[in-house]
Amino acid sequence: MKSYRKEIWFNVKGRREFINITPEAQSCITESGISEGLLLVNAMHITASVFINDDESGLHHDYEKWLEGLAPHEPLSQYRHNLTGEDNADAHLKRQVMGREVVVAITKGKLDFGPWEQIFYGEFDGGRRKRVLVKIIGE
Numbered sequence: 587m588k589s590y591r592k593e594i595w596f597n598v599k600g601r602r603e604f605i606n607i608t609p610e611a612q613s614c615i616t617e618s619g620i621s622e623g624l625l626l627v628n629a630m631h632i633t634a635s636v637f638i639n640d641d642e643s644g645l646h647h648d649y650e651k652w653l654e655g656l657a658p659h660e661p662l663s664q665y666r667h668n669l670t671g672e673d674n675a676d677a678h679l680k681r682q683v684m685g686r687e688v689v690v691a692i693t694k695g696k697l698d699f700g701p702w703e704q705i706f707y708g709e710f711d712g713g714r715r716k717r718v719l720v721k722i723i724g725e
Contacts, residue, residue, distance in 0.1 A: 623724015
């Protein structure tokens with residue numbers, strides 16, 4: 587069995603953003619030379635998420651609205667975590683809902699997805715460089 591590891595870095599422009607990282611994940615599979623196995627992608631930041639869903643702007647808008655309803659950013663004083671000098675308690679909660687990582691089967695050197703599935707990095711406290719870890723195991 588072979589193993590492959592890579593960190594993918596990117597700049598997140600805003601406080602919250604959804605970035606389709608499917609092409610980068612597929613490039614890692616090609617680079618790894620693994621044709622049958624498993625791909626893990628996880629956020630390396632406690633205020634970020636990796637998830638699988640449709641790449642449709644209306645859905646992304648709905649996520650944003652839904653998450654803000656569950657854990658609104660303001661008022662900052664509603665969260666005990668923010669008493670430490672932070673302003674990102676909502677981002678920690680949003681990450682918990684959206685999840686830390688995804689695992690996808692690799693078949694014949696490709697992501698073995700269902701219809702419309704794509705991998706996304708969801709950032710909830712951005713405006714700076716961020717990264718994900720890609721780990722692939724297989725043959």
